[in-house]
Amino acid sequence: MIRKIWQKMNDTSLVKQIAVGIVLGILLAALIPDWVASVAILGTLFVNALKAVAPVLVFVLVMSALATKPASASSNMKPIILLYIVSTFLASLTAVAVSFLYPVELSLQVTNAQLAPPSNITEVIRTVVLNVVDNPVHALLNANYIGILAWSVVLGLALRRAGNATKEVVKDLADVITQLVQWVLRFAPIGIFGLVASTIAESGFSVLLGYVRLLGLLLTSFFFVALVLNPLLAYLKMRRNPYPLVLLTLRESGLYAFFTRSSAANIPVNLNLCRKLGLNEDTYSVSIPLGASINMAGAAITIAILTLAATHTLGISVDFGTAFLLCVISAIGACGASGVAGGSLMLIPLACSLFGINNDIAMQVVGVGFIIGVLQDSCETALNSSSDVLFTAVAEYDAVRRNEA
Numbered sequence: 001m002i003r004k005i006w007q008k009m010n011d012t013s014l015v016k017q018i019a020v021g022i023v024l025g026i027l028l029a030a031l032i033p034d035w036v037a038s039v040a041i042l043g044t045l046f047v048n049a050l051k052a053v054a055p056v057l058v059f060v061l062v063m064s065a066l067a068t069k070p071a072s073a074s075s076n077m078k079p080i081i082l083l084y085i086v087s088t089f090l091a092s093l094t095a096v097a098v099s100f101l102y103p104v105e106l107s108l109q110v111t112n113a114q115l116a117p118p119s120n121i122t123e124v125i126r127t128v129v130l131n132v133v134d135n136p137v138h139a140l141l142n143a144n145y146i147g148i149l150a151w152s153v154v155l156g157l158a159l160r161r162a163g164n165a166t167k168e169v170v171k172d173l174a175d176v177i178t179q180l181v182q183w184v185l186r187f188a189p190i191g192i193f194g195l196v197a198s199t200i201a202e203s204g205f206s207v208l209l210g211y212v213r214l215l216g217l218l219l220t221s222f223f224f225v226a227l228v229l230n231p232l233l234a235y236l237k238m239r240r241n242p243y244p245l246v247l248l249t250l251r252e253s254g255l256y257a258f259f260t261r262s263s264a265a266n267i268p269v270n271l272n273l274c275r276k277l278g279l280n281e282d283t284y285s286v287s288i289p290l291g292a293s294i295n296m297a298g299a300a301i302t303i304a305i306l307t308l309a310a311t312h313t314l315g316i317s318v319d320f321g322t323a324f325l326l327c328v329i330s331a332i333g334a335c336g337a338s339g340v341a342g343g344s345l346m347l348i349p350l351a352c353s354l355f356g357i358n359n360d361i362a363m364q365v366v367g368v369g370f371i372i373g374v375l376q377d378s379c380e381t382a383l384n385s386s387s388d389v390l391f392t393a394v395a396e397y398d399a400v401r402r403n404e405a
Contacts, residue, residue, distance in 0.1 A: 018188055018192055018370065020189060021188075021191075021196070022193075022371060024193050024197075025192065025194070025195070025200070026200060029196070030200075036198055039197055040201075041194065042190050042191055042193060042194030043195035043196075043198055045191065046184075046187055046188065046192070046194070047191070047364065047367050049184045049187070053180060053184055054143070054349060054366075055140050057177055058148050058149065059140065060152070060173055061152075061174055063152040063159065064156070065156065065174075066153060066159070066160065067156045067160055077286060077290075080283070080391055080395045083391040084291060084391060085331075087230060087295065087387060087391065088294075088296055088334055088335075090225075090229055090297075092330040092331045094229060095300065095304035096304050096323050096327055098217060099304065099312075102213075104214045104305075105313040106313045106364075106365065107199055108314070132146055133150075135147075143349060146350070149332070188370055191367075191370075192367070192371055195370075211372055214305070214309060215372045217305055218376050218379070219375065219376075219379055221305065222380065225298075225383060230297075230390060231246050234246065234391075234394045237398045238394050238401060239398075239401065245390060245393055245394070249273070249393075250386050252269075252389075253266065254385065254386035255382070256269045257381045257382045257386065258378045258381065258382040263291075263292040263293075266292070266381070267289055270292075271288055273389050274288065274389055277393055279393060283395075283396065284392050287391075287392045291388030291391070292385070292388065294335045297383055297387060298379070298380030298381065298383040299333075299347070299384065300333075300344075301380070302348075303330040303333055303334060303348055306348050306368070306369055307330070307352050307354075308326070310352055310357055310361065310365045311355050314357065316355050316356075325354060326354060329350065329351050334347065344377075345366045345373070346366065348365050348369065349366070
């Protein structure tokens with residue numbers, strides 16, 4: 001019986017399961033509130049499982065991405081990578097600006113003892129520097145995400161000089177950790193059922209309005225980057241109307257990615273689209289898989305907006321310098337978000353640590369992210385994946401333009 005239930009879960013889309021969990025949680029809180037206390041433990045267990053696996057996930061995925069990143073064999077790769085990086089950073093900058101213009105608050109369980117907000121940018125930088133040089137084992141045990149990110153970057157760069165066998169071991173380890181996280185995420189519908197029921201029982205149905213506002217902020221940012229920012233970058237690069245190409249990539253790539261919710265799963269679709277566009281195979285055969293790992297504008301938006309939603313909720317003041325640092329951390333952290341559905345949510349504790357928000361509170365924010373992830377993750381992946389083809393084509397069209405001139 002258990003095996004049949006498990007098989008049925010594996011055969012059903014995780015998005016559908018999460019949607020069912022949300023509806024059942026709302027119904028339970030509305031119709032049988034006395035039962036909520038019994039199922040609240042399910043949400044707690046899910047959040048604790050995420051807290052346990054997130055530090056290892058960040059460490060291994062970022063290290064593996066840097067260690068195994070293929071060397072470019074084409075001169076066209078440099079402008080493509082530059083477009084990837086600039087787009088991701090500008091997306092995080094957009095998310096921060098939108099969050100300041102339209103602040104959103106969440107429903108979080110917080111005690112004063114859990115808060116240690118920095119007073120100014122100097123304190124933030126001091127904390128970051130001290131966390132960077134933390135012992136790596138201590139960083140993993142205490143979820144010091146700044147230290148984890150620093151050590152994963154250093155080790156990833158060092159491992160680029162290692163032999164192919166060693167790199168394969170690192171890649172296999174990343175695959176193992178990814179599989180472990182996917183197992184945890186299979187229980188997301190049950191955990192979200194408990195989270196929704198307990199949250200509504202404690203805060204009332206008004207909390208749902210906060211979720212809708214947060215989702216609206218995320219979707220607005222996604223569409224702004226896809227339809228305004230990316231076309232602007234494309235125009236500045238190739239000096240012609242970018243919208244036919246932008247709309248083509250959204251239709252032919254973004255639509256598939258919306259339903260697969262995986263940049264990696266959308267790689268064959270993107271390769272085929274590049275072939276239909278007549279692009280250089282030596283270029284796109286490298287840029288498309290690479291983009292699935294490092295071109296993460298949507299992930300940067302998610303990390304920045306949910307982190308600032310937490311700061312608004314907790315009454316933490318964010319100055320310009322700290323906000324700019326958040327843009328940088330969001331862009332860098334987004335590169336480690338690939339490989340797992342909802343992977344960008346797992347990087348939120350890294351950004352939250354900038355503001356003295358501890359892991360327990362940050363993981364509550366991650367839980368909120370999973371609740372709205374039915375639409376958020378699909379739109380995020382559509383933005384990420386479609387822009388892989390867009391920037392690959394833009395770089396090649398620009399090279400053709402320069403040669404003709």
